[in-house]
Amino acid sequence: MALAVREAAAGDEALILALNAASTPAVSEMSADLYRDIADWAYRVLIAEAGGEPAGFLILIRPGSAYPSDNYGWFEEQFANHLYIDRIAVAASAKGLGVGRALYEEALRLAADLGEQRLTAEVNEEPPNPDSMAFHARLGFRHLLSRPSRSGKVVAMLERPL
DSSP, rough: EEEEEOOGGGGHHHHHHHHHHTTTTSSSOOOOHHHHHHHHSSSEEEEEEEEEEEEEEEEETTOOOOOOHHHHHHHHHOOSSEEEEEEEEOOOOGGGTHHHHHHHHHHHHHHHHTTSSEEEEEEEEEEEHHHHHHHHHTTTTTEEEEEEEETSSSSEEEEEEE
């Protein structure tokens, strides 16, 4: 099945919110207002399409953003040059088709084009998200440390050097 990655458009908001809701608690809850705020802070919001149908999204934040996430803030304290993956969600019907990999490959390309030195992301350890941890490991992410976040979750802080 053909995969393509494109910029999100205004008409994608309902899809993004539905995919996010279906992926909770692996990703944090997100209202329409919060999504609009995050999209304003974001460098890019990407949509993956499988066979011409939207199948996933990814939100990227550059260094220096006003984004108030404590996890993003931790990476900001550690690294001057990173591209932060705020969240990713893939439709249940598209799992195993390479949608997540296509989104991350585009994120890696964008990070390299920007001169960033790494991708950064966090994955829930409590509640556990072993599928996401295995996905990140396959893509070369390394575990930096585990920390409690303001959300009450314990997260693994990950980086993927370019």
